[in-house]
Amino acid sequence: MADLDDSLDARISFGCPVGVQAILRAAWRHDVAALKPLLDAPGKASCRDPETGETPLHAAIRSMGPKAEDDDGNSEAEKTAMKTIENLLFGGAIWNDVDANNETPGCVAWRLNQKGLYDEMVRAGARAEMLFAILDGYEELESDGEDEDDEDEEMAEAEAEAEETNGHEAEAEAEAEAEAEETTAEAPAEPTDAAETPYLESHLTLNDGKLVDAAGNGVMMDWETDIMRRSVEAMLGPAGSTPAKEKRVLNIGFGLGIIDSMIAARQPLRHHIIEAHPEVLARIDSASKNPEAAGDDHAAEFGEEWEASGETENNEGAYKVHRGRWQDICPKLLADGELYDAIYFDTFGEDYSELRRFFTDYIPGLLDDSGVFGFFNGLGADRRVCYDVYTRVVEMHLSEAGLDVAWQDVEVPLAKDGLDTAGAGAWEGILRPYWTLDTYRLPVCTFMG
Ligand SMILES: C[S@@+](CC[C@H](N)C(=O)[O-])C[C@H]1O[C@@H](n2cnc3c(N)ncnc32)[C@H](O)[C@@H]1O
Known part of the structure; x- marks a missing residue:
């Protein structure tokens, strides 16, 4: 893989909307106090730079830089990075969004030898996919007198909420589904x-x-x-x-x-x-x-x-x-x-x-x-x-x-x-x-x- 530029300047583009920039920069600095109030609406934890595809999870991991092969310590910086990641995931960040380098946040962590953060992304992915599997297999119960339309609506809302909590909004869900398909079949099909x-x-x-x-x-x-x-x-x-x-x-x-x-x-x-x-x-x-x-x-x-x-x-x-x-x-x-x-x-x-x-x-x-x-x-x-x-x-x-x-x-x-x-x-x-x-x-x- 060609050398990638992991600097902040390379990752936040000139045209990145101000609101997205604020979230990416707070994630990059691991400034949880500044970050939390910015994640006040669904989708914000999974916002992305329109050019580089940087998401707050990528930023929180990337800013750690490479870790030496023989360094197996758990530094203060790593702990605050972990806190930032936890907050982002709680706010609905998506574990498997890919950036313009075709890297997920976990791929960045692996490349930088940030083993602790990589493991956290694996745990997040497993949680999300388990929930996704449950929602996919959800079967509607028989209506017992309740108006069916209301019930449908309630269920759609509940599912949407649960998906959002786990970062599976519409676009992400399509990606996750594609990812899930990739996992089984030995190769997914192109749209031909x-x-x-x-x-x-x-x-x-x-x-x-x-x-x-x-x-x-x-x-x-x-x-x-x-x-x-x-x-x-x-x-x-x-x-x-x-x-x-x-x-x-x-x-x-x-x-x-x-x-x-x-x-x-x-x-x-x-x-x-x-x-x-x-x-x-x-x-x-x-x-x-x-x-x-x-x-x-x-x-x-x-x-x-x-x-x-x-x-x-x-x-x-x-x-x-x-x-x-x-x-x-x-x-x-x-x-x-x-x-x-x-x-x-x-x-x-x-x-x-x-x-x-x-x-x-x-x-x-x-x-x-x-x-x-x-x-x-x-x-x-x-x-x-x-x-x-x-x-x-x-x-x-x-x-x-x-x-x-x-x-x-x-x-x-x-x-x-x-x-x-x-x-x-x-x-x-x-x-x-x-x-x-x-x-x-x-x-x-x-x-x-
Ligand atoms: C990856 S290949 C199996 C390779 C095999 N292990 C070998 O050693 O050569 C998958 C095979 O499963 C067959 N297959 C796909 N869906 C199937 C299904 N629902 N029931 C039975 N066979 C299926 C395919 O046609 C294909 O021949």
Whole structure:
């Protein structure tokens, strides 16, 4: 990243409205006494310089300057910065607003090595996203005689108030929603015609180890192979250990078939795959019928022959590709009494609420008491602070669903894998890198207690 000018003069532009300037300068000085009365109306804590995009949160963090690597003290200046940030958040400041340098306040804190302030922004983000999740899932209660219009109005007001308290005003909410979408799908779509096509109807191309949708989003890429290998080891034990002959495994999302090929190599007792995209399913059919033409496409391994190979008298339907959306297939698996020792979830084009729905509604019924649940943890991985926020959010939601999670750190060698430059190396032909971090946090989830 080019050197950024973090001076006050560079951050507050000439054309910045006087009222906004006053708030930004008070935040910059950590002058809580001057700041508080200025935050007297909704939206003021999230005001921004029209040119630089500086918000009061950016200003309060940026004015701290860089902290030395070996300085782990908690200075007076840091304490007053923290107080300022608390007041701004209480006044409705938005944790993930980006400035003209494409930095959120948390990104600035990380770049300046202000670890304490960074952690505060992660906590703020997690609080905001938890509240957002609650509001999103809010269901209106039956009216008991009260005028429905009044009730609607009251509810809209209450929601707006709650959103404002947490900084999710209309514009921010759109951004937060976009951010939330970024967190789940491995890449959000640009507003093009192709991008408006729902993912499951979108034309896919497979080239050079990359499965790409019509808008150019990377659905699955072979640089994730090591993550898939580690996920299999977390669920079925290390490679080279005894074959998983007793294990029943469910994988949701076939993609390039990387993880399914690794699971199949362990010769599990049962191996079920759920895949919804017609072109992925057609690839499995055609590749398995003509494996020579399929080259190294794992799809060739999962045709009718594979399905038949697991079949025994006592183990009907042992190996099977279930064709359809997990939302439709899982209720059937539950009704059939299927139970798994390992479940992996890695879909595309769905937002975080779907992952949450899966582990809340289906894991309790489909996972054996001593089973392991894993998922591709790409939530917010194009921005460190979002990744850290979503790690907390998903941990809290897993806990609500009765699951403990242990995180394993997996190194992602960005430069070696050609992942360090957008539009080049592994990202060539991909609309936008969905991964920018040097450490993947691999979730290993088990039932509590
Ligand atoms: C990221 S890829 C999975 C990659 C896989 N883990 C591998 O190792 O190659 C996501 C897959 O999920 C599928 N998918 C998306 N939404 C789905 C849904 N609702 N139900 C089932 N499959 C879905 C996509 O078509 C795609 O094949």
